[in-house]
Amino acid sequence: MGRFELVYFVLPVVVLLVGALAGSVIERRHLGSLARREELPGPVLTDLGAPPAGVVVSDARLVSGEAVLGADRGKEFVSTLRNLVGGEVVSLQKLMTRARREALLRMVDEARAMGADLVLNVRFEMCEVGGKATDVICYGTAVRQR
Amino acid sequence: MIVVNIETVPGHRIVELRGLVQGNTIRAKHLGRDIGAGLKNLVGGELRAYTELMTEARREAVERMIEQARQLDANAVVNVRFTTTNVASGAAELYAYGTAVVVVADSAPPTG
Numbered sequence: 001m002g003r004f005e006l007v008y009f010v011l012p013v014v015v016l017l018v019g020a021l022a023g024s025v026i027e028r029r030h031l032g033s034l035a036r037r038e039e040l041p042g043p044v045l046t047d048l049g050a051p052p053a054g055v056v057v058s059d060a061r062l063v064s065g066e067a068v069l070g071a072d073r074g075k076e077f078v079s080t081l082r083n084l085v086g087g088e089v090v091s092l093q094k095l096m097t098r099a100r101r102e103a104l105l106r107m108v109d110e111a112r113a114m115g116a117d118l119v120l121n122v123r124f125e126m127c128e129v130g131g132k133a134t135d136v137i138c139y140g141t142a143v144r145q146r
Numbered sequence: 147m148i149v150v151n152i153e154t155v156p157g158h159r160i161v162e163l164r165g166l167v168q169g170n171t172i173r174a175k176h177l178g179r180d181i182g183a184g185l186k187n188l189v190g191g192e193l194r195a196y197t198e199l200m201t202e203a204r205r206e207a208v209e210r211m212i213e214q215a216r217q218l219d220a221n222a223v224v225n226v227r228f229t230t231t232n233v234a235s236g237a238a239e240l241y242a243y244g245t246a247v248v249v250v251a252d253s254a255p256p257t258g
Contacts, residue, residue: 015188022189030191049152057156062149062226064204068197072190121152127230129238133193135200137228141150
């Protein structure tokens with residue numbers, strides 16, 4: 001096998017396989033960690049702009065969390081293929097969900113640290129960074145219930 | 147400074163409206179971070195350097211917004227919103243805006 005085949009065929013395939021394998025291990029670990037942390041008791045979350053009638057709250061404070069997640073080579077490859085035929089890109093949909101859950105959990109951590117019972121007006125804001133990664137910012141107003 | 151993203155400050159009432167305040171920042175990563183993130187892009191997952199970058203950017207944008215509110219003699223910013231834009235490859239803008247107001251505690255006697 002010549003140098004040409006090595007550089008233009010074998011190497012990219014190896015990179016793709018290593019990336020996809022490591023990516024799926026990282027994904028599984030991350031999903032486990034998310035599930036664990038979501039089980040913990042925490043404030044009630046809502047995207048309502050004000051507390052429901054009858055609920056008296058105090059100590060309002062802006063809380064936020066963010067996460068930047070990128071796709072691995074395997075996901076990139078699959079989404080490129082998907083681009084040819086169209087349809088739902090499941091691998092990237094999972095990635096976005098992970099990023100949002102992570103950002104939300106970080107916001108919840110901040111709210112929990114201040115002893116909040118409720119987080120009002122929860123919002124998500126997404127943007128692309130560095131070409132291939134997505135940033136998710138999750139923010140809301142943490143309050144104590146009286 | 148009380149900063150919230152709801153329209154009122156619980157336990158307080160808004161007595162004066164001081165107007166829209168805003169803060170923004172555009173951040174780029176230094177080369178080392180970019181290279182690290184490039185490697186990380188092989189295996190996917192969280193790009194911590196970028197997350198830190200966005201956290202710093204958000205804090206900075208909020209600080210600048212608060213600074214404007216201070217200059218208007220406000221003591222709270224309500225209805226804060228964040229928006230982000232990818233201005234150039236490798237740089238991200240974070241923009242925070244809200245309404246600067248003067249609030250007093252509900253228990254305080256009415257003024258003027």
